[in-house]
Amino acid sequence: MNCMTKDTQLPALKTVPSAPAPVPPAAPAAAAVAAAATFDVRQLNVWFGSHHVLRSVSLEILPKAVTAIIGPSGCGKSTFLRSLNRMHDLVPIARVEGRITLFGEDLYGRGVDATLVRRRVGMVFQKSNPFPTMSIAENVTVGLRLNGLRQKALLLERMERSLRMAALWDEVKDRLNANALSLSGGQQQRLCIARALAIEPEVLLMDEPASALDPLATAKIEELILQLKLDYTIVIVTHNMQQAARISGHTAFFYLGELIEFDQTNRIFTNPKQKQTEDYVTGRFG
Amino acid sequence: MNSVAVSGKTGSPAGIGLAPPGKAGDKVFRLLTWLMAMMVLVLLALVGWTLCKGSALSLTRFGWNFFVHSDWDPVNGDFGALTFIYGTFVSSLIALLIALPLSLGTAVYLTELAPGWVRQPAVSMIEMLAAVPSVVLGVWGIFVMVPWLRDGPYPLLLKYFGFLPFLRGPTTGFCILSASVLVAIMILPIITSIAREVFRAVPDSQREAAFALGATRWEVTRLAVLRYSVRGIFGAAMLGLGRALGETMAVMMIIGNSDKTPGSLLSPGNTLASKIANEYAETLNGLPLSALFELGLMLLLVTVVTNILAHLLIGAIGARQPRGA
Amino acid sequence: MNRWYHHWRKIKSSCVSALCLLCALVVIAPLALVLFNLLQKGASSLDLHFFTQLSKPVGETGGGMANAIVGSATLVGLAGLIGVPVGVLGGIYLSEFGSPRMNWAVRFAADILNGTPSIVWGIVVYALVVLPITGYSAYAAGLALGFIMIPLIIRTTEEMLVLVPNSYREAAFALGIPHWKIVLNIVLKTAGKAIITGVLLAAARVAGETAPLLFTALGNDYWNHNLSQPIEALPHKIFIYASSPFADWNRQAWAGALVLLLFVLALNIAVRLVTRGRAPHLAR
Numbered sequence: 001m002n003c004m005t006k007d008t009q010l011p012a013l014k015t016v017p018s019a020p021a022p023v024p025p026a027a028p029a030a031a032a033v034a035a036a037a038t039f040d041v042r043q044l045n046v047w048f049g050s051h052h053v054l055r056s057v058s059l060e061i062l063p064k065a066v067t068a069i070i071g072p073s074g075c076g077k078s079t080f081l082r083s084l085n086r087m088h089d090l091v092p093i094a095r096v097e098g099r100i101t102l103f104g105e106d107l108y109g110r111g112v113d114a115t116l117v118r119r120r121v122g123m124v125f126q127k128s129n130p131f132p133t134m135s136i137a138e139n140v141t142v143g144l145r146l147n148g149l150r151q152k153a154l155l156l157e158r159m160e161r162s163l164r165m166a167a168l169w170d171e172v173k174d175r176l177n178a179n180a181l182s183l184s185g186g187q188q189q190r191l192c193i194a195r196a197l198a199i200e201p202e203v204l205l206m207d208e209p210a211s212a213l214d215p216l217a218t219a220k221i222e223e224l225i226l227q228l229k230l231d232y233t234i235v236i237v238t239h240n241m242q243q244a245a246r247i248s249g250h251t252a253f254f255y256l257g258e259l260i261e262f263d264q265t266n267r268i269f270t271n272p273k274q275k276q277t278e279d280y281v282t283g284r285f286g
Numbered sequence: 287m288n289s290v291a292v293s294g295k296t297g298s299p300a301g302i303g304l305a306p307p308g309k310a311g312d313k314v315f316r317l318l319t320w321l322m323a324m325m326v327l328v329l330l331a332l333v334g335w336t337l338c339k340g341s342a343l344s345l346t347r348f349g350w351n352f353f354v355h356s357d358w359d360p361v362n363g364d365f366g367a368l369t370f371i372y373g374t375f376v377s378s379l380i381a382l383l384i385a386l387p388l389s390l391g392t393a394v395y396l397t398e399l400a401p402g403w404v405r406q407p408a409v410s411m412i413e414m415l416a417a418v419p420s421v422v423l424g425v426w427g428i429f430v431m432v433p434w435l436r437d438g439p440y441p442l443l444l445k446y447f448g449f450l451p452f453l454r455g456p457t458t459g460f461c462i463l464s465a466s467v468l469v470a471i472m473i474l475p476i477i478t479s480i481a482r483e484v485f486r487a488v489p490d491s492q493r494e495a496a497f498a499l500g501a502t503r504w505e506v507t508r509l510a511v512l513r514y515s516v517r518g519i520f521g522a523a524m525l526g527l528g529r530a531l532g533e534t535m536a537v538m539m540i541i542g543n544s545d546k547t548p549g550s551l552l553s554p555g556n557t558l559a560s561k562i563a564n565e566y567a568e569t570l571n572g573l574p575l576s577a578l579f580e581l582g583l584m585l586l587l588v589t590v591v592t593n594i595l596a597h598l599l600i601g602a603i604g605a606r607q608p609r610g611a
Numbered sequence: 612m613n614r615w616y617h618h619w620r621k622i623k624s625s626c627v628s629a630l631c632l633l634c635a636l637v638v639i640a641p642l643a644l645v646l647f648n649l650l651q652k653g654a655s656s657l658d659l660h661f662f663t664q665l666s667k668p669v670g671e672t673g674g675g676m677a678n679a680i681v682g683s684a685t686l687v688g689l690a691g692l693i694g695v696p697v698g699v700l701g702g703i704y705l706s707e708f709g710s711p712r713m714n715w716a717v718r719f720a721a722d723i724l725n726g727t728p729s730i731v732w733g734i735v736v737y738a739l740v741v742l743p744i745t746g747y748s749a750y751a752a753g754l755a756l757g758f759i760m761i762p763l764i765i766r767t768t769e770e771m772l773v774l775v776p777n778s779y780r781e782a783a784f785a786l787g788i789p790h791w792k793i794v795l796n797i798v799l800k801t802a803g804k805a806i807i808t809g810v811l812l813a814a815a816r817v818a819g820e821t822a823p824l825l826f827t828a829l830g831n832d833y834w835n836h837n838l839s840q841p842i843e844a845l846p847h848k849i850f851i852y853a854s855s856p857f858a859d860w861n862r863q864a865w866a867g868a869l870v871l872l873l874f875v876l877a878l879n880i881a882v883r884l885v886t887r888g889r890a891p892h893l894a895r
Contacts, residue, residue: 090784119787129778143786192782196643199786214849227439308789315791319704322697323717326762330720333727377716391634399628400635408639412881415642417879418872419819423844425853425868426645429652429861465767471641478638502624532728534822535846539854559730559822566733566825582734593726 004275032115036104038063038203038233044077044098046088053079057098057259059252066229068248068265069237072285075254077237081205083218084122084235086114103202119147122196126208128188130195137176139191143199158198166194186217190224196229204228204237210243222247241281245269253277337586338581348574352580356546358561365577367584369547373462373555374588377537378530380466380551385473386523392474393481398507409482416475424539427468432459432540435467440552454550460542463551468540469530478527484518486513502587521599528592532585534559558585646872653869656862666832666848669857676867678834679848685835686828686844689753689820694760694817695810701712701761702768702806707794718769721762730822732758737826747829750840755823760813767809769804808882815878819871821846845871 017110037060046054054076055229061067061084079258086093086107107117129211130139138145138190149155159176163169168190172183180191189209196204206225210218225234225247238244245265252262253276261268261277272278279285344352348365355366391413396405436459444455492510499507512519542554543564556564558581565578664675705714736755745751775798783793799806821844823829829841830851845867852864 085785087781087784090781115787115789117787118785123782123785125778125782125785129776129782131779131782131797131801133803142783142797143788146783146786146788146792165630195782196786311789311791315654315794316704316708319708322700323704323709323713323765325697326701326717326720326724326765329758329761330724331729332739333724333735336738337731340734340738388634388637391631392638395628395631395635400632408635411639411642412877414876415638417815417819417875418642418645419846419875421819421820421821421850422649422868422872423852425849425864427646428645428853429865430648474638474641502620504624504627505620507627528726532726532730534728534730535850539850559728562730562734562823563822567829579734579738582731583830586731589726589728590723593723595724 008101013204036063037061038103039235040086040104042099042259044080044083044096044100046068046076046083046097047095048091049093054083054197054255057254057255059259059262061233061235062250063233064229064231064244065250066225066234066236066248068244068251068253069235069254070239070244070251070280071254071260072280073239075255076257077254078207081123081207081235081237084203084205085118087123089114117201119143120201121203121205122199122201123205123207124189124192124196124209127212127264128185128192130183130188130191132179132181134180135177135185136180136191137174139180140194140198141193147199158200159194162194164197165197165228166190167220167227168194184217186213186220189213189217189221193224193228201232203233203235208237208239209224211239218243242270253280255280287461291546333586337579337583341576341583343573343576344580347576348580352577356545356547356578360574365573367528367558367577367581369545370556370558370561370581371584372547373541374531374557374559374585376551377462377466377541377555377557378527381469381473381530382523382527384467384470385526387524388470388474389474389477389522390481390519392478393485394507394511396478397482397485398511405410409479412475412478414558415471416479418472420472420533420535420538423468423472424536427464427540431468432464433492435459435464452550453552455552457552458542458554460540460554461552462541462548462555465537465541465555465557466551468536469533472533473526473529476529477522479516480522480525482521483517484515484600487518488514507610517599520537521596524592524596524599528589528596530558531592532589533557534563538563557584558588628772648660649865649869649872652862653865653867656866657869658758661863661866665694665834667858672858672859676845676848676863676870679843679867680830680870681843682831682835683818685749685838685842686752686756686824687814689749689838690756690760690817691810691814693754693757694764694813697757697811698761698764699768699806700766702772703794703799705765705769706772707790707798718766724762725766728822729755729759729820730825733826734821736823741827744877745839747827747841749828749835749838749840752824752842752844753838755827756817756820759817759820759823763813763816764810765837767812768806771805771809772798774805775801797825805886808886811878813881815875817848819852819875 026051039061041060042058044054044057045052057076057080061106069080071077083100084102084107088096096108100255102117102120106112130136131142134142134191137159140162144155144158160169160173163172168187171187172178172191175182178187183191189212193204193209210221213221222243225236229236236244236248248265250262251265251268253260253268253272255272255276261272263273267273268277269281272281344365352365352367353371355364356368356372357364357366379536387600388489396408400408422596436457440455440457440459440463442480443453447453448455488511493506494507496510506588536585537557541560543554543556543560544554545561548555562578562581562585565574568574570578639822661675662680663677665678666676667674701717705717709717732755736751736758740751740754741747779801780793780795783797784790788797824844824847828844828847828849831841831843835842848869849864849871852860852867855861
């Protein structure tokens with residue numbers, strides 16, 4: 001097996017899953033060996049009205065690693081991503097069937113509060129969306145404040161920590177009270193990352209986070225992701241294959257709502273098993 | 287690259303110090319806002335019900351006669367609304383007749399002809415006119431407009447058109463025609479703004495196609511814009527009519543307040559709205575009050591119907607908001 | 612022949628254009644005229660007496676409209692107490708929670724109510740409140756004006772909230788914030804300025820209303836010390852004084868009309884300046 005240098009601490013790498021790993025009970029996320037997958041997705045189907053958007057998708061997302069989701073426009077990448085934090089709950093015509101577990105717990109189980117799910121699974125969007133009426137500091141701490149955390153000292157501490165993790169602290173530490181929109185596009189996106197990290201999720205979902213940014217800002221975001229993966233599970237949707245190759249350990253290729261192939265990144269790009277995958281990564285379509 | 291501090295995450299799924307989200311907050315808030323939205327429906331029902339209940343006595347007593355008699359006699363308990371129906375419709379229709387061409391011409395000017403720097407100030411001024419309170423226009427009407435009409439245009443009107451049956455002098459100036467003119471001024475802004483929107487909705491490609499055929503400015507407007515917008519223009523007119531029908535204070539101050547069916551446009555009269563307003567501060571109960579409510583019911587029905595028609599024509603529920611008096 | 616016809620078409624077009632310009636001038640003229648006349652006839656009466664004195668009997672000089680001005684402020688305040696919460700919360704429902712059917716029904720009802728003549732509100736509140744409960748009072752008048760504000764504010768609030776981009780809501784949901792907190796702290800805050808302008812415009816509108824007051828507030832020559840008593844308001848005072856045969860009162864009516872118009876226009880212009888060209892979520 002040609003192990004990836006990025007993910008050497010991980011246990012056995014998985015290819016397109018047939019037999020799902022045994023599901024352990026919810027374990028405290030102490031460092032080290034989490035043999036359990038972060039997400040265990042089985043037979044996920046999503047409809048928007050009568051439009052069958054995702055068809056029987058099954059795969060496992062591994063912890064403390066970057067998993068990339070690639071595919072041409074309209075293949076269901078974003079739909080897949082959004083089922084991981086129950087964002088489809090907000091769309092009346094959306095219907096989700098199948099099973100997704102997060103560290104062993106059923107995300108869509110009866111009585112599971114979607115709001116709590118979203119605190120564990122954070123999301124960063126394609127176009128940065130810092131709240132326009134708030135300052136930089138307020139943006140970062142909004143998730144904490146509106147969820148009941150009031151102690152100023154704790155808020156400041158978390159804010160600084162999140163901004164450092166998002167590689168933004170040095171650039172904004174002197175103007176924390178400036179309006180968030182005064183930042184550049186790349187900075188705003190890192191602000192959104194800091195905002196998501198502040199509530200201390202376990203997973204970070206990223207939906208084409210750098211697609212609206214220039215190459216320099218994109219490079220900064222990619223650098224950031226490589227740092228973050230030491231502590232978080234990251235799932236990133238991207239239409240930029242080179243980006244997927246640069247930063248991810250595993251890649252899933254979607255086409256027309258189906259998962260075509262899921263494997264280690266270098267295998268997907270150099271020696272894919274499926275013809276469609278090969279056609280896509282060599283640029284024959286999409 | 288900024289140093290990344292140890293993240294120090296905890297295992298607790300909800301994170302340190304974060305309050306668990308209750309379901310109660312969402313439910314309560316949703317219910318509260320729903321109740322407030324329902325208030326609008328409740329208000330509408332309340333208005334309709336109050337007027338119906340209030341006019342029940344008069345409806346049962348007079349039946350259809352109410353609409354064809356023109357006596358308003360509190361002493362003898364005999365009430366008829368003909369004068370006011372007549373006054374309402376005549377004054378509103380004349381107001382529309384005056385205002386519609388002016389508004390359309392203005393709308394054409396603003397959308398097709400005006401240079402850029404003129405447009406915004408002109409539009410703003412017209413919208414300001416819509417904000418002028420009815421009573422202010424009434425004051426202006428009493429002391430400026432009516433004397434001017436009485437001394438200038440009316441004598442001329444009588445001199446050249448006095449053969450017409452509906453133009454008979456002499457007149458104090460406080461008459462149906464004066465009220466119509468004032469109401470026309472008040473409905474100019476709304477017709478103009480709706481007409482402007484309707485004209486602006488016509489895609490430029492239509493105009494360009496007409497120009498490319500060698501049409502003149504006016505022909506382009508006629509062929510490409512006006513013909514496209516007939517429905518919208520009707521809607522704008524309906525909206526203006528609706529506003530005119532409900533106009534109260536300015537009319538009340540100008541129309542002369544007579545309960546007799548006016549013989550000419552230059553005679554005093556009354557509209558449904560101004561008659562109701564005129565009865566204020568009287569001690570009202572029983573039949574006179576009920577008759578008043580019936581007038582109110584008629585006024586409501588007439589404005590509701592015109593507004594519904596207008597919205598159907600313009601195509602969107604909730605285009606501009608027409609204003610009452 | 613062709614050339615003559617072509618010239619004729621051009622002449623016709625120019626005539627129509629000139630006619631349209633004339634129409635525009637005629638339409639714009641009244642505002643200028645009214646303002647000019649008001650300034651001409653009313654400005655000179657705006658002295659200290661006017662703003663601080665109560666009305667004096669005919670024949671005495673030095674009367675003013677102080678109680679009317681204060682009364683108007685009181686009534687607009689009372690109206691706002693009802694109109695703003697109901698309107699804003701109702702607008703929130705329409706924008707953030709509503710179902711298509713409910714929304715259509717509420718909007719339809721609101722549009723009908725917005726097109727209802729305000730005198731109708733007057734007699735409705737007269738029947739519902741004045742006769743059975745309070746008699747002529749500030750409460751009744753405030754209620755009538757509040758009823759007028761509700762459908763106005765609910766429409767403008769909804770329009771402004773809908774303009775807030777969905778991406779802000781999504782980002783807030785993704786942070787695991789409960790829905791109601793999202794609406795109050797993020798959506799409402801973002802549209803806040805725009806919603807306030809809608810409220811101010813509604814306030815300006817009811818400040819100028821006279822008809823509903825006829826059957827609810829009655830009028831009062833003295834200060835109102837008790838909200839369940841009749842109260843004077845500026846538009847009503849203007850109406851009384853203008854309709855009277857006394858020259859001194861007429862003069863004061865001009866002054867009152869000037870004050871009222873300036874107030875309404877100032878509010879409208881201020882609102883326009885604040886929101887000029889900016890989408891609500893960008894107005895800082």
